[in-house]
Amino acid sequence: MTNDIAGIKKADVILIIGSDTSAAHPVIAARIKQAVREGKSRLIVIDPKKIVMADYAEIYASQRPGSDVAVMNCMMQEILRNGWEDKEYIENRLEGFDEFKAEIMQDKYSPENVEILSGIKAETLRAIAKLFGQAKVASLFYAMGITQHTTGRDNVWTTANLQMICGNLGVDGGGVNPLRGQSNVQGACDMGGLPNVYPGYQAVTVAANQEKFEKAWNCKLDNKVGITITEMIDGAYDGTVKAMYVMGENPFLSDPDQTHVIAAFEKVDFMVVQDMFITETAEYADVILPAAAYAEKCGHFTNTERRVQRINKIIDPPEGVKTDWEIIQLIANAMGSDWNYQCAEDICKEINALTPSYGGITWERVGRYGLQWPCPNEEHPGTPYLHKGKFARGKGLLSPIAFKEPDELPDEEYPLILTTGRVLQQFHTGTMSRKTQGLNNLAGPMVMISVEDAESMGISNSEVVMIATRRGEITAPAFVTKRQRKGVIYIPFHYKESPANRLTNPAIDPIAKIPEYKVCAAKVKKTK
Amino acid sequence: MIVYLNGKAYEAFPGEQVLQVALRNNVYIPHLCFHEKTGKAAKCRACVVEIEGMPGLKTSCNVPVTNEMRVTTNSQQVLEAQRLVIDLILSSGQHDCLSCEQNGNCELQDAAYYLGIKKPSFQLYDNDYTIDDSSEFISVDRSRCINCGRCIVGCNQTVVNEVLNWGNRGFDTKIVFDTDLPMGSSTCVQCGECVQLCPVGCIIDKRSIGSGRTWELDKVETICPYCGVGCRLEVHVDRKHDKIVRITGVEDAPTNNGMLCVKGRYGFDFVQSSERITTPLIKENGKFREAGWEEAIGLVASKFNAIKKEFGSDSIVGLASAKVTNEENFVFQKLLRKEVGTNNVDHCARL
């Protein structure tokens, strides 16, 4: 998030697009509902499914999955046509406006044309643009509904374009606010758990960065960008990847096209999985290393608003279990190195020294409320919202983004659009949440089908149906609801007994390398 | 500014209510419906005090302080009035602490103890009740309800799930879910905000019933392991049995103000699950066998070294984790970059 949670109530208008907020980020959803209820903010929700947040929205619109760029470009066209953009902001803080405008003002993004593309009525599109464009401060929240597309990067840039032309970036209460799905996904990125950057987003390709880390670690480092998770699976499958070390992840259920993933696991020479449980992925490992749970160690998680927060040890790990860092250090030393961390605090010191944005977030300073990066030194109070006064790169760059269709569209054989996501009561691949029986009682596998589609196929509530795509098929009980859009089905991906990712399309965004979980072609069949 | 409580001067801040100043300075005034989050309600009437220059008694939760204000919290008149209020509450429900899960963590008990009430003076309660056990994680015993309304404010104004409301009037007033449905059939999402706000033993965590008296539990704060909001929570542990008993939200946390969702509050079984693995496992002939750490680590290290030597560093890949700490992710990528010599590090940020 460019902005912070406390800023939610400072926005006059909040736009949620591609986030089932009350299911995936319930406590942020509560804040947004508070803002609406207290009359502080007006809410716009754009989502194919009529999610709970839609009940709080002044305007709710259901778009065809994959049409987000068209919808937002249309909003921007309307905003520019009516002069609702922030002209001073564009003049002083942005560049690339003319080129951007040329793309946006094309006729294909007129409300009438986008109505055809997205299924949202032209007048609704106009009303959305007006409410959003005329707001003094508007914030935008999204989650995987924006990113998990072959056009994921385009979608993200478009949200930024929208917020930039309205002058909502670098403003308290505004911002582009991706909601991060896992407790420390932000921290994993910040700590260089990515193929192209060292901790603190210092590119591996920049010589100065390489030198810095070589010096600190007293070693030679590679300046070539590594491969991403989907490429790793492909590499394992085609034999270029020989060994795989998986820490606390479960690609078996979380990666697209499960059949392909399984084949890759079977082929790879050597696979190490480090986890609390024998996960579905671990079944394929050659070695499983038992790791401690969050409650059994200390360290930091970084949340979606960049707040670095301490986790404390509550109980001892079970006999025989080690924390992840201990295990990693053992491997490093067994490989011939000489690491000597005595505790997590030692590692934290190294992070402070090598990661500029974490420079001031020391073990002693974090405190009960945490600190928000960037926090370069020990005097710095942390940064509630980014881009204040100036963008990191100087001027904000507007880029013309053209609308592109998703990789796989419905056809005669597979007439429905399948999208996947989460439910409130379960989490990710269920490794943690499914150990609590009560949560399972509340939420089991399902496929959400619109009333219209269910009627036309003669499917009734709770009836077990088969869902198939070009990649495979699964069964799940039907959940027939008015909240679902006609022509679209939805399956949560938590369940190994109904693994949604056996169905999903592994096509990825060419740059962000993110798979298209939110759109693929599917069909539903009765099982009896 | 200065406020005198029972003759003693205390510092107070503009906008504070008398009760807040008192509580901040450890001057106890019985109170049941007030909670920092749900605010003043002036419903329970237990917090009445005398304030110089104001007629009668005033509820201290809704009188803003003014400079030099003089407040008496312990006069005969005040204590008598407070005693009647608490006595009436004790007389109209099943408030037998021995059988109550909240024993020792009950604001009604605190008030009664402070006022020296040994037993209720009246009998206004007819024993005719059933416990609502219909929901997955929460148990509701209306015979212990004191109608403070904190749960209702919490459900409607804090988590904004809009499930709880008032039903009936007068003596028969009660909390209801939706249109007076059993909790389990209502639209409740089991976030537990109402549990957290309940000052007595009416709305409680079902699963921790009987698993530890609150004074025996140790409480440690940490961060929720589920989604990226990073809610701050407090884990209640029974040290004798080394067991996590319950989880509550931390009220003053900037991320969540005490709120949690059903996963964060109740989904902690995995930590102490019997399915946890406690020894390294090595696959042999398609089957896992237990192994010692030394053997397992040695195997991993030698394999990595061998593959690195034979196929090059880039034939090894590592998946970091969105569920472990910064420190752990840091050393993970350091292992890959430094010891293995590849940038092939990624994790499921996109998935």
Place this chain on the structure above:
Amino acid sequence: MKFYRSHILIGIDDASLAAGVKEIEALLRNELQKNNLSDEINILETGTLGHFGTGVSMLVYPEQVTYVNLKKEDIFEIVEEHFLKGRPLQRLILDRSLTQNYDFNYKRRIVLSNSGVIDPENIDEYLGAGGYEAWEKALTTMKPNELVDEVKASGLKGRGGAGFPAGLKWSFTAPIVADQKYVVVNADEGEPGTFKDRLIMEGDPHKLLEGVMLCAYAIGASKAYIYIRGEYKLCIHRLEIAIAAAREYGILGNNIFGSGFDLDIFIKVGAGAYVCGEETALIESMEGNRGTPRSKPPFPGVAGAWQKPTVVNNVETLANIPAIIKNGAKWFAAHGVDGSTGTKVYTIMGDVNLPGLCEVDMGTSLRTIIQQYAGGMIEGRTFKAALVGGAAGVFLNDTLLDVHMDYNSLREYAAVLGSGAILVMSDTVDMVDMLWSVLRFFRHESCGKCNPCSKGTALLFKLIDGIRKGKGKDSDLEQLIKVSNGMQKTSFCALGQSPCMPIASAINNFRQDFLTRINVK
């Protein structure tokens, strides 16, 4: 203008409607027609004639005789005897011996000056009686603050029960700058035995409207709501007619009389809980929320309906305003006594000959009211007690019959005027039963918001119920007093603070009744 030899005023109110007044009226018209009397005798429908519990009644001018409890078959006889032969039918006339001193001089009355005289459904009659002159005077010649000052000077106090000076209340709201202010008329009238507001609205709805208008102008409100209990169907009907007529005549609406002042009045029908008469609960209910009181401050005058500055006044309070503005504060203050100016409308019920409504000067003694306006005690019964002020009032015994009924005098006896309900009890009444029904009322009406009241009222009822059933103890009397005193100190609103008044006065003034019940084993 046509000349009529006689005028017949027929009282139309809920009670008479229930007794078939419409049919009787039709029959009367028919009979007059048959006898060719239609041109000589005029029939007017009017509000109540003030005699509660007397069924269908009519008042005939110029003789000033009142017929009560009329049945259909009586009509033939009345037409024959009275209108053809000129001999009032003694059999059906209200007992004259009871009303020798009954004050029929309607002109002396302020609030009820038109009630029973004009047709409440005809705005022209109100205008003809000098109506809306004050409104015109105010809008064309007075500044809002002059109105506030005038009302202040009049000494008028709120007639809803609390007796707060009306002008003072207005003066808090008038200077506040706000995009919207409201006048809210409290027509919830929930106090048992009170129905004065109903009869005011039934008999002279325009007077209330004019009062509302003057108040709105004084404080700068452009919207007014009349919050009225749902059972008052006829009131609602007549108010709707009156508002429509006022709009049509340009007395309400935009730019009234070219003054630039806009005002509209709306009716909100309440759900009828007693506590909804409490002004903040009324506002909550009006906003569509659960009808429970809000904490004060902020008072409605600062943050009332929809959090905007709002003046809440009782019907009777506002019905006094037109006369004050028209005739001046001095004129008004000449009625009544020091500290309690003007008149008071009482509803008298119980063991009297003429239960009903009367408007008398403030300060009139209870004895005078009972004897002169209520026709005295029913024959053979002697006065024992009067419950003055409704359920939230006090039981007076015969030593207090000569107390002057005004705010200050009553205060000396820890009593209140309240809403102006007087329930007269003779020696046939047992005070245990009386207190029992009062406490049952409180238990039933407690809204449940606060602890002392919701639980305390239940406890009080349990105690008195025990005594009534012969299971009481001496100590129960002290408990009743102690608990109700505690409730007085701790309850959220006046409802829970009130039971101590009837309890203490009943027990202290009539202790023997209680002891007798307790000692019957």
